[in-house]
Amino acid sequence: MRAAPALAALLLVCAAVAGAGAAGGPDALPTTEPGEPGAVADERASDVDHPAPNAARPAANAANVSGANRVLGLPNGSASSADIDQVRLDAGVAVGIDVNVSAERMETIALRQHVTAAETTDERQRRILDGMNELEKRVVTLRTEQRIAISAYAAGEIDARTLYVRLASVQVEAEALERRLDTLDQLADGTEDGILEGSRVEALRYDLRTFGGPVRERATLAIRGDAPPTRVYAAASGESVVLTTVVEDEYVREVYRADLRPNGGGPADEIAQNVTARSYPEIWDVQTNANGQGSGPTFVFDVPFPGGRLTAFVDGGSERVFKEYQRIDLGNVSTGDVRERTIDLTIRVNRTYAGGPLRVEVVDPDSGEPVDAAVRIARSGEGSSEIGTTGADGVLWTVAPRGTFVVTAIDEHSEDLATIELTSGDPLTVEDAYAPNGTENGS
Incomplete structure (x- = not known):
């Protein structure tokens, strides 16, 4: 008896993804209105945006996406290839x-x-x-x-x-x-x-x-079977790569920029602190006991801050951060703007950047109680992938794909569901700190 609801859910996902082609640029947040292609014929269907409070809004190019901490991005901010797969x-x-x-x-x-x-x-x-x-x-x-x-x-x-x-x-x-x-x-x-x-x-x-x-x-x-299967986002351009995942209660990000690591660089120890502070001004302002060590052209700064930890590798030749690790407690992730849609269930998803921390919450629209629902995500033109379940608190964290995607939540007990479409935005980057109009600490 589950085949029909499953088919209905699949059709909903496909219809929503098919409508993604009409979306605007990378900052667009497309909404399917009743009567449009891909709309769900349900009087209860509704879409709501919950903007982030002004105090929580990141500056510069963060575009109100979650994970407001500044991150090291790919060259020119674009990836030649980006995908999410399970390890x-x-x-x-x-x-x-x-x-x-x-x-x-x-x-x-x-x-x-x-x-x-x-x-x-x-x-x-x-x-x-x-x-x-x-x-x-x-x-x-x-x-x-x-x-x-x-x-x-x-x-x-x-x-x-x-x-x-x-x-x-x-x-x-x-x-x-x-x-x-x-x-x-x-x-x-x-x-x-x-x-x-x-x-x-x-x-x-x-x-x-x-x-x-x-x-x-x-x-x-x-791969060795010493940890559960893990969804990992990977984006690459040239010889540089971004890897992100959610592990237990942490969002984890790892970036390597080959173009910022030239051969024959000079000693990095004398410049490393200034480079790290300039690259991550918001983190540096609240850091708690940063310490660095290194030798030759590579110097590593470990920067704990409230709710997370940054590890920045500084190159003495480029005088830039060429590799970063970020670990952020999920409870401290800034969720930015939240999209909400109600069909049978109410689904709330924060807006984030490609590879950023994506929070999915599912609740009963009448009682407001959390719902343990199965969550699937489909990118435009592709089939959906099973992500996991929201659990007793109705919340699931994962990493966001690039571009336009549809999140579907299904209560496997009642077969109620909800879908919502989003488009990943742009993060606040280290490159922004080096731009002529960068922040005061990062200009």
């Missing part, structure tokens, strides 16, 4: 990753044995230097693998799930190489003069850490 257990890939980790571990053990077997101090030092040179070459190879993966996704040659797998593999290998670096550093400390310069070791260490990130880490856990 889940993949036994074949997991085995391949673990095999590579085991191989790296064996190489590290062999390197230690090779160095300790040296019969003279000079030979020991030479073998340590050879190991360090080889490690630096491996880092170059990793950077190439990452660049190829991101570029292939941006060009539409691979899908989002393949991108997640490749980036997860790069991260795992980088972690293994950092452990090898620790081994070399310990072996060097055992020589008379300490053959490895500390600056060289630390510069390479921070170089290796640029291959990681909280979203990649979550993807790796999901």
Whole structure:
């Protein structure tokens, strides 16, 4: 008996998405009126906008979308490719990753044995230097693998799930190489003069850490079956990439900008604090005990702030943030404007940017009580994807797709439903802080 309601829901989604072609620009919020194509023939259907309070409205180009914290965006603010896919257990890939980790571990053990077997101090030092040179070459190879993966996704040659797998593999290998670096550093400390310069070791260490990130880490856990399946938004342009997800009670964002990391950059330690403060003025003004560390052209600032944490990687050559992590407690996400629509149920969805935190709330229109409903999202011209359920509190958090999309909520007990159409807006970006008309702190 569920087939008919399910079909009705599917038709509603398709009709609403079909109407998306008439939407305006990226800031448009299309509304289907009764009698128009895609409208639901129900006297209870209604649309309501709930603007954010003035005090909560972000400045500049935030366009009243949720997640008002300033973010690092892609070059020119546009993505060549953007999609959302689910990262889940993949036994074949997991085995391949673990095999590579085991191989790296064996190489590290062999390197230690090779160095300790040296019969003279000079030979020991030479073998340590050879190991360090080889490690630096491996880092170059990793950077190439990452660049190829991101570029292939941006060009539409691979899908989002393949991108997640490749980036997860790069991260795992980088972690293994950092452990090898620790081994070399310990072996060097055992020589008379300490053959490895500390600056060289630390510069390479921070170089290796640029291959990681909280979203990649979550993807790796999901692939290995150590975490539940996770929906991840991925957008790329050229060799730069944005990854976002919702993990438990946090919105997590990870961005890498290859164009802001030129080769041969100078030391970043003297400029890093000013660069971070200028790039994220709103966060810096309320930060609680920021601290930084780094070496060579890479300096990392960890900036806790009320309800979240920013990690900014500063490059000494570009004198810009080239990589960021943001973790924001969902309870502290600014939800911006909220769209509401009532059919059988009342659905409320905040407006956000592509990859931003999307809050879906479903309530009974008569009692106002929360409804545990199944939620699906469909992008224009595509089929719908099951996202999850709102639970006892009637709320589900996820990440928003790019462009126009339709959110459908279905109460699987009563078979009541509601649908609503939105278009993702534009976030407040680090680039805005560097624009001539930027904020006072960021101009």
